[in-house]
Amino acid sequence: MANPPYIVGNWKMNGTRAMLAEARAIDRAASRLRDVQVALAPPFTLIHAMREAVNDIGIGAQDCHVRPSGAFTGDISAPMLVDAGAGFVIVGHSERRAMHGETDAIVRAKAEAAQAAGLGIILCVGETEAERDSGEAEAVVTRQLAGSLPQGEEATVKLSVAYEPVWAIGTGRVPSIDDVGAMHRAIRARLAATYGEAGGDVRILYGGSVNAGNAAELLAADEVGGALVGGASLTAESFTAIVVAAVSGRE
Ligand code: PEP
Numbered sequence: 001m002a003n004p005p006y007i008v009g010n011w012k013m014n015g016t017r018a019m020l021a022e023a024r025a026i027d028r029a030a031s032r033l034r035d036v037q038v039a040l041a042p043p044f045t046l047i048h049a050m051r052e053a054v055n056d057i058g059i060g061a062q063d064c065h066v067r068p069s070g071a072f073t074g075d076i077s078a079p080m081l082v083d084a085g086a087g088f089v090i091v092g093h094s095e096r097r098a099m100h101g102e103t104d105a106i107v108r109a110k111a112e113a114a115q116a117a118g119l120g121i122i123l124c125v126g127e128t129e130a131e132r133d134s135g136e137a138e139a140v141v142t143r144q145l146a147g148s149l150p151q152g153e154e155a156t157v158k159l160s161v162a163y164e165p166v167w168a169i170g171t172g173r174v175p176s177i178d179d180v181g182a183m184h185r186a187i188r189a190r191l192a193a194t195y196g197e198a199g200g201d202v203r204i205l206y207g208g209s210v211n212a213g214n215a216a217e218l219l220a221a222d223e224v225g226g227a228l229v230g231g232a233s234l235t236a237e238s239f240t241a242i243v244v245a246a247v248s249g250r251e
Contacts, residue, residue: 004035005219005246006160006203006226008122009233010062010090011042020046020053025236027054029243036247037226040233041090041122044076051085060088060120063096066109068117078110078117088120088158090228092148094166104147111150111159120158122205122228123148125187129167137165137179138186145190156195160203161187162228168208170231174218180206181222188223212241219246 009026011019023040030038039058042050051059061084065075081089091114092107102110111121125144127137141163150159163183168174175183184204191199206218207228218224227246232238 003203003225004037006037006039006205007229007239007243007246008038008058008060008090008162008205008226009040009229009239010093010207011040011046011234012062012095012230013043014234015042015046017046017049019234020049022234022236022239023050023057024053026239026243027057029236029240031056033243033247036243038243039088041088044081044084047081047084047086058087058120059085060090060122061086062090062093064089064091064110064114064117064119066106066113068113078114078119081114081119082117086119088122089114090122090124090162092124092144094124094126094164094169098166104144107148108150111148112152115150115152115154115157115159120160121150122160122162123150124162124164124207124228126164126166126169126208129165132165132167132175138183141183142186142190145187145194149191149194156191156198156202160205160226161191162205162207163187164207164228170209172209174209174214177217177221180218180224184221184223210242212238212245215242215245216248 041060064078091110127140203225205226210227
């Protein structure tokens, strides 16, 4: 069987220790399900406590610095994430690209720093609404991948790419299933061009307003190997419903 679907919740700047109860409930639900891989990316401050609170799900971070240590006030490095108990990190999320000026070159450096520390990576790409409307979506995403995919022998080990149209994040709008499939096929082609045969093993996740009602259909689209979920990952009730939909869509 191919890889099980990978369903990852991005808590963004949400969550204090009071919300660990949600993570525990998600973990209990995930432990009862087969053939699905579940993970949460809480804020830095919760990584260690969440890792201690759960058994089965993966725990990761939402960003890392390009350097392992140094005079970078307020930043967190990939080795620090490992030390805190993280197993992966999201890099290149559109909110970081837009609000923190992260370029493709910075995203690539972060991905390579994460890989050097042994972390899994979820590398985000996606077009804006204006880019979609002007017919440039595939060109934009292909260019982002060309500039930000990690290089090196082990580059595809533990690498996932998340296609997240910026206009679908937090808006309740999703692309058509045909558009999702077409973009995921284009990403697969770019991965093959970059990595050869190993590019076939990289999971491609869809992200942007995934919920329990649309998850099964989105996950059934061509080359979609999982979902990156923002708002609907904040409660066990809504996130678990997506995980269940991901499993039932495969039966
Ligand atoms: C995200 O920002 O990664 C995301 C997918 O958000 P949402 O599910 O809330 O659209």
